[in-house]
Amino acid sequence: MKYLLALDQGTTSSRAIVFDEQGHAVSSAQQEFEQIFPSPGHVEHNPEAIWKSQIETAKEALDTNAIPDSEIAAIGIANQRETVVLWDKKSGQPVCNAVVWQSRITDPICKRLKADQLDSFIREKTGLVIDAYFSGTKIQYLLDNISGLRRRAEQGEILFGTVDSFLIWRLTNGRVHATDVTNASRTMLFNIHTQEWDRELLDLLKIPECMLPEVMPSSGIIGHSDPSIFGREIPIAGCAGDQQAATFGQACFSPGDAKNTYGTGCFMLLNTGEQAVTSQLGLLTTIGWKIGKTTTYCLEGSVFIAGAVVQWLRDGIGIIEESAQVTQLCDSVHDNGGVYFVPAFVGLGTPYWDSSARGTIIGITRGTTSGHIARAAIQSMAFQSMDVLDAMQQESGVKLTRLKVDGGATVNNSLLSFQAGLLGVPVLRPQIQETTALGAAFLAGLATGVYADMDEIAEHWTLDREFQPAMSVNQRENLSADWHHAVRAARGWIRD
Ligand SMILES: Nc1ncnc2c1ncn2[C@@H]1O[C@H](COP(=O)(O)OP(=O)(O)O)[C@@H](O)[C@H]1O
Numbered sequence: 398m399k400y401l402l403a404l405d406q407g408t409t410s411s412r413a414i415v416f417d418e419q420g421h422a423v424s425s426a427q428q429e430f431e432q433i434f435p436s437p438g439h440v441e442h443n444p445e446a447i448w449k450s451q452i453e454t455a456k457e458a459l460d461t462n463a464i465p466d467s468e469i470a471a472i473g474i475a476n477q478r479e480t481v482v483l484w485d486k487k488s489g490q491p492v493c494n495a496v497v498w499q500s501r502i503t504d505p506i507c508k509r510l511k512a513d514q515l516d517s518f519i520r521e522k523t524g525l526v527i528d529a530y531f532s533g534t535k536i537q538y539l540l541d542n543i544s545g546l547r548r549r550a551e552q553g554e555i556l557f558g559t560v561d562s563f564l565i566w567r568l569t570n571g572r573v574h575a576t577d578v579t580n581a582s583r584t585m586l587f588n589i590h591t592q593e594w595d596r597e598l599l600d601l602l603k604i605p606e607c608m609l610p611e612v613m614p615s616s617g618i619i620g621h622s623d624p625s626i627f628g629r630e631i632p633i634a635g636c637a638g639d640q641q642a643a644t645f646g647q648a649c650f651s652p653g654d655a656k657n658t659y660g661t662g663c664f665m666l667l668n669t670g671e672q673a674v675t676s677q678l679g680l681l682t683t684i685g686w687k688i689g690k691t692t693t694y695c696l697e698g699s700v701f702i703a704g705a706v707v708q709w710l711r712d713g714i715g716i717i718e719e720s721a722q723v724t725q726l727c728d729s730v731h732d733n734g735g736v737y738f739v740p741a742f743v744g745l746g747t748p749y750w751d752s753s754a755r756g757t758i759i760g761i762t763r764g765t766t767s768g769h770i771a772r773a774a775i776q777s778m779a780f781q782s783m784d785v786l787d788a789m790q791q792e793s794g795v796k797l798t799r800l801k802v803d804g805g806a807t808v809n810n811s812l813l814s815f816q817a818g819l820l821g822v823p824v825l826r827p828q829i830q831e832t833t834a835l836g837a838a839f840l841a842g843l844a845t846g847v848y849a850d851m852d853e854i855a856e857h858w859t860l861d862r863e864f865q866p867a868m869s870v871n872q873r874e875n876l877s878a879d880w881h882h883a884v885r886a887a888r889g890w891i892r893d
């Protein structure tokens with residue numbers, strides 16, 4: 398029996414899962430790490446905390462079931478995307494905290510790019526909208542604000558990577574500086590059509606090319622882990638941004654297949670095949686994966702705050718002690734009591750791209766209880782996903798017949814029932830919900846002969862539960878109208 402070790406480096410935790418050839422998780426480990434909020438809207442991680450938690454969980458997952466490392470065929474990596482790590486090439490030490498994808502610290506840079514009317518120029522090359530979400534402006538910000546850093550970067554002393562790249566560098570003991578096409582496609586520096594770092598964009602954002610990693614396919618041997626880490630060299634054979642990995646893990650292999658992940662944020666990806674569909678409605682055109690010479694593109698809707706709203710109920714206002722309690726609190730009321738919660742904590746992503754929006758709870762009356770607030774919080778994930786799907790269907794002309802879902806918040810049955818009703822299509826939760834890690838394992842297994850082809854991988858997808866839509870058209874339209882009324886209230890709150 399061969400096994401695959403998947404490293405799933407997420408926004409709030411690092412996970413490692415060992416899968417057998419059938420795609421069953423045989424052991425796993427998870428560690429949360431610190432979220433650093435230096436100022437409102439700015440989010441950082443300590444790269445050493447990312448590395449430590451990831452490597453400790455990998456070792457724990459291998460030790461738990463005493464899986465000999467000789468039986469690990471390959472390592473696959475899936476990671477939080479866009480987050481920027483800069484490190485010293487010689488020492489391998491980070492030169493600052495990682496700037497996390499959620500951070501709005503580069504809003505002013507983005508405003509200038511928009512004022513210069515560079516939207517279509519950037520969209521045509523990268524498939525992205527101008528937003529602080531992506532890596533490019535974050536790198537520029539660090540080079541501009543840390544004394545001496547730009548000079549050192551220009552001299553080739555500083556390397557940039559998204560989190561996958563940093564992990565690869567550390568796993569290979571500084572021998573490989575690489576990323577994969579999916580991660581590169583989230584930097585706002587990569588031309589998704591020519592699949593090269595884009596000279597004009599690098600000049601625009603004043604980023605020295607020598608900092609950038611080599612871009613590899615998502616499935617294929619990128620390098621080998623140093624023997625000092627797991628006792629022997631193991632090929633690193635799969636790598637993808639976590640949302641693309643989840644799309645692969647959900648076996649969304651045909652054009653028209655879609656999945657929605659409900660983690661810290663919500664990310665819906667629709668496979669558009671070998672065609673990169675350009676969006677006019679605020680969706681992102683992104684690379685789904687590249688296997689051999691074939692690139693699969695996706696349309697993506699990115700919602701910044703989804704499950705994080707539950708963390709806020711727990712850690713921000715303390716109306717629950719454990720995340721799981723939200724289900725009970727939410728089920729303590731029959732409906733939202735007219736309360737709508739727009740969790741625009743860091744602005745709004747798809748389809749609004751409004752960095753001036755802020756979190757809004759509206760419709761509160763004397764009869765409002767914590768149950769209504771909790772229910773409105775849970776419903777906000779479904780409403781935001783509804784907005785994304787509406788844009789996606791309009792843009793692609795594809796009428797979705799079902800939606801595969803995954804991510805930590807999909808343990809919540811009320812959320813998924815409400816989602817099915819709101820979308821008017823069945824929502825399918827798979828048995829293996831660790832689809833992100835599974836996707837990374839599949840990509841690595843495909844490169845190392847554990848799987849013959851994608852048809853074999855697709856056979857491993859099994860259904861846990863299907864949630865049927867049970868909402869009248871009238872009800873759906875009323876809820877949707879109220880939600881959009883609430884969104885209007887949340888928008889434009891931050892003034893220049
Ligand atoms: N019962 C629940 N209902 C809704 N959301 C939940 C529930 N339990 C946990 N969550 C949310 O799920 C998210 C964790 O999902 P996960 O996929 O692990 O996220 P990530 O990969 O972004 O770190 C957290 O934001 C958490 O608040």
Ligand SMILES: O=P(O)(O)OC[C@H](O)CO
Pocket residue numbers: 406407408409476477478479498638639640660661662
């Ligand atoms: O870590 P997650 O699962 O919240 O995913 C984060 C996304 O990759 C951000 O684009």
